[in-house]
Amino acid sequence: MHPREPSGHTVLMNAGHPLASPRRRALEHVTSLSSGAPLNAELRITLNFHPDRTVAGRPILERLCGDGLYVSQFVTGTSNGGLTARPGGDRWRWESRIFGGAYDGAGPAERPVYGALDVRRASFGAAPRFGSAHFxxxxxxxxxxxxxxxxxxxxxxxxxxxxxxSGLVELAAADRRDALDDYIEAQIHVPVRLDQDVEALVLDPAYRGTAVEAAAEKLPCPVEWHEGFRLGVDELRRRPGFRGSEYVELGEALAVDGCLDARIIGDAARAGCHAEQDLKKVWHLLARFGRAPRSHAADLPVDRGRPLLSGRAGNRRGGYPPGVDGSFTPPQATEARGCPLLS
Structure with a gap:
């Protein structure tokens, strides 16, 4: 298995070759810093995002359907985390450091997009702090x-x-970070094409029967459903120390029939009545404490698995064998298609 250029052709890595592509230089630089055995080819990268947000006033799934690509915050100017993707900003500086300056002179469209490696095969994706849905x-x-x-x-x-x-996977497995921070970050150095590079869009069931589901069905990849995030106000009130009591109070105010879910927070974000950073903290409370019991990432074992294979692996959901991914698809789920936000 070799890295591919944006055209789809594979690239043989050669440390002595003068490279023209920032992407290739970045890959070579990080390869020189890496060690251990190959990755289990049955593992997957996931891109978590909020599927009901807008970009420049346009619904994100609608934009993705038109573009056919998942792009970085350098292109979109939006983010589910920090927004520092500008020359001299934190994201620019972090990329310069990690990739040996490979992208310092690159255009926005050349830069990597961000996700996480799903070493626990969690149904809600590897990094739900960035959103309820994932590719x-x-x-x-x-x-x-x-x-x-x-x-x-x-x-x-x-x-x-x-x-x-293997060295990085073992390091992550031995660490004891909070469940929202316990992920291996992935940087993808090729354009992520929805029709070729995405096995599925996985949505929260709070979006069944909504415009989000309708938009997802127009995308060129399957749609699946995870168990969903729901947090009752009684449990919410027990968590003032996690992000702060003011966010517990905001969550209480937003709750419908005594519960918070991803759709409620998304509706509040689009209404524009609350600061985005405040709603992000409320989402963190929901993502951390509102998962189905079997869905807590910290409770799922890290897959140290088998070595990297050539080509595709597995026979279900594009590589997750039956019974090992911790997922649950409701009986009425449609197997159709899906798409992303920004890193």
């Missing part, structure tokens, strides 16, 4: 990705690539 990418994308632990915002010193990854 699950194909096995072919693994070779065009780099990885770090912890998140690049912490200026990590441990890195991996698909061919040299």
């Amino acid at each position: 699950r990418l194909t096995a072919d994308v693994l070779a065009s990705a780099t990885f770090c632990y912890p998140d690049s915002a912490t200026e990590p010193v441990q890195f991996g690539v698909a061919a040299r990854m």
Whole structure:
């Protein structure tokens, strides 16, 4: 399995070759910092995002349907995390450090997009702090990705690539970070094409029968459903120390029939009556404490698995064998199609 250029052709890595592509230089640089055995080819990268948000006033899924690509915050100017994707900003500086300056002179469309490696095969994706939905990418994308632990915002010193990854997986498995922070960050160095690189869009059931589901069905990838995030106000009131009592109070005010879910927070975000950062903290409370009991990432084992194979693996959901991914698809779920937001 080799990394591919944007055209779809594979690239043989050669450390002595003068490289023209920032993407290739970035991959080579991180490869030189990585160690260990190859990655299990049955694992997947996921891209978590909020499927009901807008970009420049346009619904994100509608935009994705038109563009056919998942792009970085350097292109969109929006983010589910921090928004510092500008020359000299934090994201620019982190990328310069991690990738050896490979992208310092690159255009916005050349820069990587961000996700996480789903080492626990969690039905809600590897990094739900960034959103209730996720795209699950194909096995072919693994070779065009780099990885770090912890998140690049912490200026990590441990890195991996698909061919040299076991050291990073073991490091993450031994750490005891909070469940919202316990993910291996992935940087994908090729355009993520919805019709070729996405196995499925996985949605929260709060969006059944909504415009989100209707828009998702127009995308060129399957749609699946996870168990959903729901948090009762009684449990919410017990968590003032997690993000702050003011966000517990805001969550209480937003709750419908005594419960919070992803759709309620999304409706509040589009209404524009609350600061985005405040709603992000409310989402963190829901994502951390509102998962179905079997869905807590910290309770699922890390897959140290089998080594990287050539080509696609597995026989279900594009590579997750039956019974090992911790997922649940409601009986009425449609197997159709899906798409992303921004990193």
